[in-house]
Amino acid sequence: xxxxxxxxxxxxxxxxxxxxxxxxxxxxxxxxxxxxxxxxxxxxxxxxxxxxxxxxxxxxxxxxxxxxxxxxxxxxxxxxxxxxxxxxxxxxxxxxxxxxxxxxxxxxxxxxxxxxxxxxxxxxxxxxxxxxxxxxxxxxxxxxxxxxxxxxxxxxxxxxxxxxxxxxxxxxxxxxxxxxxxxxxxxxxxxxxxxxxxxxxxxxxxxxxxxxxxxxxxxxxxxx
Amino acid sequence: xxxxxxxxxxxxxxxxxxxxxxxxxxxxxxxxxxxxxxxxxxxxxxxxxxxxxxxxxxxxxxxxxxxxxxxxxxxxxxxxxxxxxxxxxxxxxxxxxxxxxxxxxxxxxxxxxxxxxxxxxxxxxxxxxxxxxxxxxxxxxxxxxxxxxxxxxxxxxxxxxxxxxxxxxxxxxxxxxxxxxxxxxxxxxxxxxxxxxxxxxxxxxxxxxxxxxxxxxxxxxxxxxxxxxxxxxxxxxxxxxxxxxxxxxxxxxxxxxxxxxxxxxxxxxxxxxxxxxxxxxxxxxxxxxxxxxxxxxxxxxxxxxxxxxxxxxxxxxxxxxxxxxxxxxxxxxxxxxxxxxxxxxxxxxxxxxxxxxxxxxxxxxxxxxxxxxxxxxxxxxxxxxxxxxxxxxxxxxxxxxxxxxxxxxxxxxxxxxxxxxxxxxxxxxxxxxxxxxxxxxxx
Numbered sequence: 041x042x043x044x045x046x047x048x049x050x051x052x053x054x055x056x057x058x059x060x061x062x063x064x065x066x067x068x069x070x071x072x073x074x075x076x077x078x079x080x081x082x083x084x085x086x087x088x089x090x091x092x093x094x095x096x097x098x099x100x101x102x103x104x105x106x107x108x109x110x111x112x113x114x115x116x117x118x119x120x121x122x123x124x125x126x127x128x129x130x131x132x133x134x135x136x137x138x139x140x141x142x143x144x145x146x147x148x149x150x151x152x153x154x155x156x157x158x159x160x161x162x163x164x165x166x167x168x169x170x171x172x173x174x175x176x177x178x179x180x181x182x183x184x185x186x187x188x189x190x191x192x193x194x195x196x197x198x199x200x201x202x203x204x205x206x207x208x209x210x211x212x213x214x215x216x217x218x219x220x221x222x223x224x225x226x227x228x229x230x231x232x233x234x235x236x237x238x239x240x241x242x243x244x245x246x247x248x249x250x251x252x253x254x255x256x257x258x259x260x261x262x263x264x
Numbered sequence: 265x266x267x268x269x270x271x272x273x274x275x276x277x278x279x280x281x282x283x284x285x286x287x288x289x290x291x292x293x294x295x296x297x298x299x300x301x302x303x304x305x306x307x308x309x310x311x312x313x314x315x316x317x318x319x320x321x322x323x324x325x326x327x328x329x330x331x332x333x334x335x336x337x338x339x340x341x342x343x344x345x346x347x348x349x350x351x352x353x354x355x356x357x358x359x360x361x362x363x364x365x366x367x368x369x370x371x372x373x374x375x376x377x378x379x380x381x382x383x384x385x386x387x388x389x390x391x392x393x394x395x396x397x398x399x400x401x402x403x404x405x406x407x408x409x410x411x412x413x414x415x416x417x418x419x420x421x422x423x424x425x426x427x428x429x430x431x432x433x434x435x436x437x438x439x440x441x442x443x444x445x446x447x448x449x450x451x452x453x454x455x456x457x458x459x460x461x462x463x464x465x466x467x468x469x470x471x472x473x474x475x476x477x478x479x480x481x482x483x484x485x486x487x488x489x490x491x492x493x494x495x496x497x498x499x500x501x502x503x504x505x506x507x508x509x510x511x512x513x514x515x516x517x518x519x520x521x522x523x524x525x526x527x528x529x530x531x532x533x534x535x536x537x538x539x540x541x542x543x544x545x546x547x548x549x550x551x552x553x554x555x556x557x558x559x560x561x562x563x564x565x566x567x568x569x570x571x572x573x574x575x576x577x578x579x580x581x582x583x584x585x586x587x588x589x590x591x592x593x594x595x596x597x598x599x600x601x602x603x604x605x606x607x608x609x610x611x612x613x614x615x616x617x618x619x620x621x622x623x624x625x626x627x628x629x630x631x632x633x634x635x636x637x638x639x640x641x642x643x644x645x646x647x648x649x650x651x652x653x654x655x656x657x658x659x660x661x662x663x664x665x666x667x668x669x670x671x672x673x674x675x676x677x678x679x680x681x682x683x684x685x686x687x688x689x690x691x692x693x694x695x696x697x698x699x700x701x702x703x704x705x706x707x
Binding site: 041042043046047049050051052053054056057058060061064065067068069071072073075076078081085086089090092093094095096097098099100102103104105106107108109110111112113139140141142144163166167168169170171172173174175176177198206 | 301312316375376377378379438483485487488490505506509512517521581590657658660665
């Protein structure tokens with residue numbers, strides 16, 4: 041191969057790939073508004089994105105799978121946490137999730153918390169070609185999941201309580217809680233944890249929708 | 265060294281070396297947070313700040329190395345002195361000042377918040393100014409040449425590409441998908457485009473000088489290598505567009521082009537080994553030879569093989585966003601760019617210092633120590649990544665519980681990082697003492 045032939049490889053290789061990238065970029069940009077539901081991207085979401093950036097959240101958490109690997113990916117977080125939980129958590133992370141690996145309290149204002157939660161809610165709607173994929177084992181397990189079990193997961197109860205060996209050690213093990221406590225006791229504990237123990241550090245779940253609380257009580261009292 | 269102004273490179277190498285040391289220190293702090301969940305620095309230097317500093321320092325010291333390398337190479341290629349040594353000094357101080365401000369800013373909570381591009385906008389504008397000064401100085405030197413060599417052409421092309429792409433990382437976009445779309449134009453097209461061009465031309469220059477093979481042969485291969493790098497790398501950006509809200513066809517485009525990405529690196533390995541085998545002069549500086557050959561081999565495994573291992577969408581859907589990426593990141597940046605910079609420094613430093621013969625013992629120890637421990641580090645992270653992929657992604661275990669199962673491998677990673685740090689320290693000592701302690705050739 042001569043030098044000029046090598047030069048031709050360089051020029052044509054570069055130009056052809058650049059043309060592919062630019063043409064597909066043009067097409068991608070026309071599809072992104074629909075794939076990301078840009079109509080729902082309001083001023084609050086945009087402000088939330090800036091809160092997300094300003095506090096450098098992305099260097100601990102991945103989002104769309106990109107960023108730091110120190111904390112959970114947040115792409116679909118709003119599929120398994122409700123907005124109320126997220127707001128309580130952002131206000132005081134340690135209180136809601138007393139895990140050993142801690143998130144610092146960012147001292148966000150209520151407005152910032154609302155904006156950030158709106159941003160995460162919008163990200164949740166992005167069409168990510170089904171990423172992250174449904175876990176093979178969990179897909180089988182959720183088929184038989186009780187409604188209360190879903191509430192248990194969504195509210196992050198396992199941060200403190202263990203069931204069947206999985207979960208935190210801050211609160212009591214709940215594997216057989218249905219054998220120890222009545223339905224009424226559990227319901228009271230959820231609404232007002234201090235009623236049974238004035239020193240309890242468990243947050244109150246009085247604001248949980250009635251339907252969810254009932255499901256949760258049914259689920260827990262069934263654990264025998 | 266034939267031109268006085270090549271000495272400008274020295275100060276760039278000094279800053280690069282110091283920042284490398286600092287990068288390793290911040291790496292050890294960041295890594296410790298994976299080994300122990302309890303973090304005494306939670307409110308002073310949390311993980312995100314430590315990580316941002318660790319990676320920013322990496323990028324900045326490599327850029328200082330590239331700049332120093334450029335100032336060393338261009339006079340010899342263009343056969344003229346640097347256009348303005350004063351501008352080169354100004355550029356160095358300005359860039360260093362911006363770097364220091366950025367780091368202090370991060371600790372104080374001043375961030376723009378996109379990974380690796382955390383520099384607040386005003387500092388980014390400063391970086392653009394630094395790039396403009398640099399390009400102006402290099403270009404004004406090159407146009408004095410009577411004969412445009414391929415090496416300086418590719419080098420200039422790489423530097424211009426590097427500066428232009430940075431512009432895509434400055435603007436705030438409301439849509440996270442669009443923001444990340446262009447973010448990859450900086451991150452991916454730097455390391456799998458512009459930086460490869462700079463690396464290719466620096467390697468070509470060193471091989472030419474070291475082995476005495478024909479310039480035409482070296483430049484022919486340079487054209488082919490960078491041609492293939494850009495052919496596979498530009499459309500290969502698609503492997504970052506699988507899951508970020510971009511259309512489905514990227515799964516195909518990204519897979520096909522990025523599967524070819526190891527090819528130009530393989531060519532680089534073959535080319536280097538052939539040049540060394542067919543050398544026309546005896547290679548006196550064996551240490552440079554080791555860094556150069558070791559560098560292309562580690563480049564191939566770290567960027568090529570480790571990258572290929574998780575680049576196909578069928579695999580990437582499970583591994584994306586896990587420690588597999590961190591393992592690849594460490595391996596690729598060390599193999600491709602850290603080793604290239606150290607090759608350049610070990611090539612240029614004795615000539616700048618006017619040292620004909622120097623004791624290479626410490627340099628060799630640094631070479632083997634860094635390489636050995638980096639391999640253990642990336643294997644440790646790879647095992648952690650496989651555990652994470654299997655437990656969390658395949659079985660559906662929750663994030664934090666999975667982290668507990670990975671702890672042993674984080675410890676392996678972190679302990680070997682101390683070994684790596686020892687190797688880096690040997691290099692730093694060697695850098696500053698070279699020429700001060702004159703030894704006989706046998707010593």
